[in-house]
Amino acid sequence: MCKKLYQLLLLAAILSVLAACGGQATPQVLEKVVTQVVEVQKEVTKVVEKQVTTVVEKEKEVVVTATPAPAGGGETIRIGGLGPLSAPGTVVGGIAMQFAMNLAVQDINEAGGVLGKPLELIFADTEGLPERGAAVARRLIQENGVVALAGEYHSAVGLAIAEVARAKHVPVLFSETWSDKITETGYPEVFRIAPASTMVSRATAEWLAAVGAKNVVIIAENTDYGIGAVEADRKFYEEAGLTVQDAIFTELGTQDYQPILTRIQAMTPPPDVISVQVTGESSYNLERQITDLGLAPNENTIGIANQVAIQPEFWESVPTGEYWVFSLVGLPPALYNDTTRHVAEEYQAAFNSEPASYVLESYDTMWILADAIKRAGTTDPDALIKAIEETDMTLAQGHYYFKYTSANPVPGDGSVPKYMWHQWPDPAVVLLQYYERGQDWKDAAVIWPPVYQTHGTSHIPYGEKP
Known part of the structure; x- marks a missing residue:
């Protein structure tokens, strides 16, 4: 009996202390609040880490590499x-x-x-x-x-x-x-x-007029380069008696050109020329899709590729790319x-x-x-x-x-x-044409201007050899 009474008194004492210090329940609540704050802090930390990563990437982009320090410092x-x-x-x-x-x-x-x-x-x-x-x-x-x-x-x-x-x-x-x-x-x-x-456009226009082309479709990137190239092409093509049947602009980096190529497929008669004014790796992708659809080069349509067709990567992307024409700024190896x-x-x-x-x-x-x-x-x-x-x-x-x-x-x-203004006046601009699959550009035919021709012709018809 005394033992039970003692236990009851002890319990009452504990409860009275808790009641008197009502704030004592706060630590439990604070623990929950702190726990929540910590969780939020972790989320904020992740966001900051992403921001820092972006900054680091920008630093790398700004200065990628420098030449080794010269001997002797x-x-x-x-x-x-x-x-x-x-x-x-x-x-x-x-x-x-x-x-x-x-x-x-x-x-x-x-x-x-x-x-x-x-x-x-x-x-x-x-x-x-x-x-x-x-x-x-x-x-x-x-x-x-x-x-x-x-x-x-x-x-x-x-x-x-x-x-x-x-x-x-x-x-x-x-x-x-x-x-x-x-x-x-x-x-x-x-x-x-x-x-x-304009210098390149003039050379191309003169060549197209010489081979009897009449109608040209241009596919160009929607950049200062592409817009300017189309303006120059129009001017010189019209002066040479050619008609720009359509000029189609596309965003650089486009992967699927099917929508614009479908437009060209529907043209009757087909254009005499499809000219690519898209630069870099995007040009390879476009030229491959044009080739795969049979739009150019073929018996009726000349295909003019971007100048980077000179690179081996062209053949990796366009394995059936023989007969594409491309420009070369500079002298052929024979004139090195x-x-x-x-x-x-x-x-x-x-x-x-x-x-x-x-x-x-x-x-x-x-x-x-x-x-x-x-x-x-x-x-x-x-x-x-x-x-x-x-x-x-x-x-x-x-x-x-x-x-x-x-x-x-x-x-x-x-x-x-x-x-x-401040322009070198004499860059050599020549046009070359592949006529075999996987051909090294040095073996491609120089077709324009006549003074540099290597195979005695201004154009190699599709399916033929010079």
Whole structure:
């Protein structure tokens, strides 16, 4: 009885303590609240981790790689290289351009460098995106201290880079941006040794007129390059007596072209020509689908591929791509000089293929800039721009000079196209045609202009051999 009474009294005491300290239940509630907060904190942590990851990726995109530090270390003169090393850009082009620039820097440094210092290349990945191109150009100038910019493959990216070069007053020498708009700006900082789209369009129009084509369908990417190329094509095709039956624009990176190709299938009669003005890997995909559907090349329709058909990757994507025609900017191997052969041998050893025009252009840009710095005796931008304008040297692509400069402006009467400002006037543009499956581009027939023809014909009909 006493024992039970004691237990009851003890229980009552405990309850009274709990009642008096009603807040004591709070720790249990707080534990639940804290548990919930911790769970939320974990979720926030995950979000932050994703954000940090994105920042890290951006850092990698901004400056992808630099050339190894020159032997002996010390101060260097830095040039910023630009090109697409990641999709959706033309990766094969960016890799080739970076290789050529590194080769040129190596050769320049072996020859003694510039102004007693080694030249250093810092190459940035533009991804083929205008906003990325602008961002990496700013970073190269502001953080890496480059004295000039060079390269780039895509015209839309080049236009964005040109605005940065103008704003920062740093010269840029473009290797492979064809849009007329690149040099039409008239910016003192902007130079180009690749051809303007109009130069290529004129050559193609002259060839099509010579082979008797009448109606052309153009499939172009919806970018500054594609839009500009179509405008130039229309102008010169019409002057040559051809009709642009349709111009179809598509987004870069499109995978399925069936909807637009169905439109072409329904045309009666079929077009005499289907011309692809889509760049990079996207062009391979489009050309394969055109070939698989039997739209071109065939007995009735000529197929004109993008210039990257020169690469071995064309055959990987378009295994039945014989008879496609494509342009080559630059000289055929038979007209290589010693510098061209040097670059070609090094490129062949690294990639087991001949260099495309943008490889040779990229190599030459480094030498043009190094030569200008040497003649200027300084990296001051005004002095450097003036020295680039006065370029007079022979490299892998030929003899370089700029006819229209601050000392000889483009006439305002329209007699000279505006794109000739700081434009190399003499890039060679030839048309080649495959006629066997898996054919090396060096064995393809040079069909235009007649002075460079290798097989005595301006066109090899589908199914025939020259």
